[in-house]
Amino acid sequence: MNRLDLTRWLVHHTRQFLPTLTLAVLARLAGQLLGVALLVVAVERLGRAAAGEDISVWGSVGVLAAIAILKAALRYAEHYAGHWVAFTALQHLRNLFFHRLVPQAPAATRGRAGAELTERATRDIDRIEVFFAHTLPPAISSVVVPATALSWLGVAVDSRLALIVAPLVVLGVVVAPWLAGRSTWRAAGRVAKGRGDIAAHLGDDFQGLREILAFGQAEQRLAGLDAADAELTKARSGSGRVQGARAAVGTVLQLGAIIVPLIVGSSIGATAIDIAVTLAVVVALWKPAQGIDDFVTGLDASFAAAERVRSIVDGVPTVQEPTAPCALPADATVTLDDVTMRYPGAERPALDAVSVSFPARRWSRLVGISGSGKSTLASLIPRGFDPASGTVRIGGVDVREVPLDELRRRVALVSQRPTMLKGTLADNLRLGRPDATDLELVEAMRTVALDGWLAGLPQGLDTPIGERGTTVSGGQLQRVALARALVSRPDTLILDEALSQLDADTARDVCARLAAFDDELTVIEITHRADLVPDDAFVTVLDEGRVVEAGTAGELRAGRGAFARLEARVA
Numbered sequence: 001m002n003r004l005d006l007t008r009w010l011v012h013h014t015r016q017f018l019p020t021l022t023l024a025v026l027a028r029l030a031g032q033l034l035g036v037a038l039l040v041v042a043v044e045r046l047g048r049a050a051a052g053e054d055i056s057v058w059g060s061v062g063v064l065a066a067i068a069i070l071k072a073a074l075r076y077a078e079h080y081a082g083h084w085v086a087f088t089a090l091q092h093l094r095n096l097f098f099h100r101l102v103p104q105a106p107a108a109t110r111g112r113a114g115a116e117l118t119e120r121a122t123r124d125i126d127r128i129e130v131f132f133a134h135t136l137p138p139a140i141s142s143v144v145v146p147a148t149a150l151s152w153l154g155v156a157v158d159s160r161l162a163l164i165v166a167p168l169v170v171l172g173v174v175v176a177p178w179l180a181g182r183s184t185w186r187a188a189g190r191v192a193k194g195r196g197d198i199a200a201h202l203g204d205d206f207q208g209l210r211e212i213l214a215f216g217q218a219e220q221r222l223a224g225l226d227a228a229d230a231e232l233t234k235a236r237s238g239s240g241r242v243q244g245a246r247a248a249v250g251t252v253l254q255l256g257a258i259i260v261p262l263i264v265g266s267s268i269g270a271t272a273i274d275i276a277v278t279l280a281v282v283v284a285l286w287k288p289a290q291g292i293d294d295f296v297t298g299l300d301a302s303f304a305a306a307e308r309v310r311s312i313v314d315g316v317p318t319v320q321e322p323t324a325p326c327a328l329p330a331d332a333t334v335t336l337d338d339v340t341m342r343y344p345g346a347e348r349p350a351l352d353a354v355s356v357s358f359p360a361r362r363w364s365r366l367v368g369i370s371g372s373g374k375s376t377l378a379s380l381i382p383r384g385f386d387p388a389s390g391t392v393r394i395g396g397v398d399v400r401e402v403p404l405d406e407l408r409r410r411v412a413l414v415s416q417r418p419t420m421l422k423g424t425l426a427d428n429l430r431l432g433r434p435d436a437t438d439l440e441l442v443e444a445m446r447t448v449a450l451d452g453w454l455a456g457l458p459q460g461l462d463t464p465i466g467e468r469g470t471t472v473s474g475g476q477l478q479r480v481a482l483a484r485a486l487v488s489r490p491d492t493l494i495l496d497e498a499l500s501q502l503d504a505d506t507a508r509d510v511c512a513r514l515a516a517f518d519d520e521l522t523v524i525e526i527t528h529r530a531d532l533v534p535d536d537a538f539v540t541v542l543d544e545g546r547v548v549e550a551g552t553a554g555e556l557r558a559g560r561g562a563f564a565r566l567e568a569r570v571a
């Protein structure tokens, strides 16, 4: 997207702030014109006094003080309104960012470094501040203030002097800052990308520190960081060179606008006072010009950041809310009918014409070797993704017709690597149902065989469990995640290798407690442990995205097919 399109995009998403931004623009225009007036009045009065006119000193001081105070008040108003708009707009954009990102998950967040997304949601959005606080007001005033001041000079003072300085002022104030726009824009894009790459690299480093140290990769990772840093430095020095050249051109033009009227003014017979007033106008326009140069550079960085935010905000959600929503029926039978699913860019489908049914109120198992498509199948039920073709139904209703909130409340998916949020154990357990009582939390912890552990915690449910659950063991984390799912009282529970870090006895104990906890629950358990599946359990076997066997575990064991082979591998 180019800068004009990005401007349109930013204005479109923040149009409710435009009236306040207009106030900021008007305050800036008036303030800068008063800045010109301040210098012109001072020079003109001094000139007349020097020419022998009787000028009241206190009268002049009063006029200048009044102009200065009004100018200061307008500057305050401009900054207040501009920054209010900027920070409120940033808050609005951040909300929009998350609002649009959530429905794109997991597709938009999978495989993307969390730190890189965090960089977009925080620092990139902060950089857009420049657009609101330092863009529209300077851009408008850069045209209106010189045009007004030079017109006044031409009409009220000397049209010849106005014509002499006008081209230099226009070049210095308006044209020069825009000249190098294209190259700073490209450099700003490279700087923003460089920052994102460093954030992603560091995010991976912190998260994978154990593996990096264990495999002796610290030097290589540091070298990678150095390379990313060198790229960023290159991009930054590129933008610095352009900025320096532009500032030099601006300064030469501004100096020219002072020297030329001095030399040419006397040769065309202009009076000394008129020449002095002309110089006062030129010098007074100097400061606004510098402001423009600063904002053009900051603005390019702001646009580059806006583009990175926009690419997330305008991302197409993987799943959409239904246009004519249906309620989920009480019957929780899950049926996949001829379902094919292919990840973007993947050569072959992860699921290929899969038809299978998981009966309500039963505990079904889904087994298969690694990469056979089990997690993909599980993620289709609460609509992490939608299939390319075919239908997923619960109780006969297409899941695409059910409001996402309701679907995800009724279907809980517990993954192999769950995440905890920073907070207490109770905060995390209440994630799916904030009004759950302490008693319900304790009951869920008992069901996952963590009651003994809970009783031994000095702070009980109020124990902080640390960011991402780093203060509990892998097996405890999996069981807390299962307890969290139970607290939300789903009809259907999908366990995606959710007990994989437990020893066989504890896993059996948790399963027995879970079966006793709620016999109405429909459970779909993905497991590698074919040997732990009881004979009467319904089993579906996946291989290379296809259903290759289905039946009770007892029948499949006797048949000596895919399931029996999997069991032999585990044994």
Ligand SMILES: Nc1ncnc2c1ncn2[C@@H]1O[C@H](COP(=O)(O)OP(=O)(O)OP(=O)(O)O)[C@@H](O)[C@H]1O
Pocket: 110, 343, 344, 346, 350, 368, 369, 370, 371, 372, 373, 374, 375, 376, 377
């Ligand atoms: N986000 C993704 N993008 C592209 N391909 C993917 C993605 N996730 C999974 N796949 C591919 O889809 C296929 C099925 O993966 P899936 O995770 O469903 O298998 P699985 O049976 O659950 O494996 P495991 O037992 O190892 O967890 C694999 O070939 C995998 O490489």
